[in-house]
Amino acid sequence: MRRPLPLRLPLWKALVGVAGFLAVATIAVVLVSAEVRYLMRAAYEEARILLKRRSLEALAIDTTVAPDRRAAFELVLAARTFAADSLGLEAGDTYTTFSDVGRDTLLLVISASPKTSLEPYVWRYPIVGRVPYKGFFRVAAARAAAERLEADGYDTYLRPAGAFSTLGWFNDPLLSTALYRDPVSLVATVIHEIAHNTLYVPGATKFNESFASFAGYRGAEAFFASRGEMSSAQRAARMWQDEIELADFFHRLAQRLEDLYSSGYERDEVLTQREVLFAAARDTLLGQLGGRLQTYRAESLARRTLNNASVIAAQIYRTNLASFDILYHRLDCDVARTVAALTTAIQRDPAADPYQTLAQLMAP
Secondary structure, X not given: OOOOOOOEOOHHXXXXXXXXXXXXXXXXXXXXXXXXXXXXHHHHHHHHHHHOOEEHHHHHOOOOOOHHHHHHHHHHHHHHHXXXXXXXXXXXXXXXXXXXXXXXXXXXXXEEEEOOOOOOOOEEEOOOEEEOOEEEOOHHHHHHHHHHHHHOOEEEEEEEEOOOOOOOOOOOOEEHHHHHOOHHHHHHHHHHHHHHHHOOOOOOHHHHHHHHHHHHHHHHXXXXXXXXXXXXXXXXXXXXXXXXXXXXXXXXXXXXXXXXXXOOOOHHHHHHHHHHHHHHHHHHHHOOOOOOOOOOOHHHHHHOOOOHHHHXXXXXXXXXXXXXXXXXXXXXXXXXXXXXXXXXXXXXXXOOOHHHHHHHHHOO
16 A cells, blocks of 8 residues: 655755745845845745645645645646656756645736836846846735835836746745636646746846746647647647737837837827827727737736836736747747757857847747
8 A cells, every 4th residue: 555645845854945045035135235124025935835835746645635626736746747758847846845825816026117118127136137026925015115116206017926936946836826727827837937947047037937938838738738638738829829919919019119208209298198009009909909819808908007017017928929939830849849949059158148049049
């Protein structure tokens, strides 16, 4: 008879992980003194998540766990195995454990930008470099930060996030906030976060997230196809095509805004004209673009905040997505070959703009 797996990680392993995270956080505090309270709060929340980890393999066979959750855990384990064995991603120990955060939303992420330019407000952190967003575990803290930025004249955009990656520094658990997703979105999220362990360029946020989006959706498509679940594979492909459509939409809107902001008009005229552009963008979402979207509801998208900050936030995950897909098709629609080609080329010249490296790979 098979011996049951322990439901909790050994305490000493959890404590070592927490101690390591706190050590990194302490170094970060020294380097970035202005972020002391924020970083210590993040360290505290990460410690809580790490201490609550439970083995996914054990939970997947635990009959006291609800059947739908056991099925989700089995799906996650299968996806991470596929990511490592078939997609060539460095899964490590990511998503071998589960942590219940006790709420629907893990954290709120804020983006900001001046009202008359598309320059993102950036935060600087050790290891990851410059990042055009900041996550808050407390709603009140996120809203207070948004209010401070708005008082200083910035556009702001707050959005929920149900998952994040520590880039392989820690054993990232599956979080309870990810379980509200449909199976295709769940698998895409798992592969997306694992992709960050494989390829991450410090300071190149748009590239990192767009690459992970490609790996997540195309990887999910390949995963479900390998299991003969073609309806789910096709849904993953449709979701990815919608992302490419939205990438083009936000790119065109950003170009129009950039033209306006460089026009030399008086500030009041610029502020008036940008609202005209945003109104036209909503009309496009509800009309021409909405008719092409296959998995998004155009009405829901049109109701979201539309300002400089939200445009920047949308582009973080959707910059030059079509370029990743072109390379993917040139490499016989093989996700593993595409990931390997990109990773090798970027590691060969890590100082180069990763999008220029991608363009070179696409060249005949």
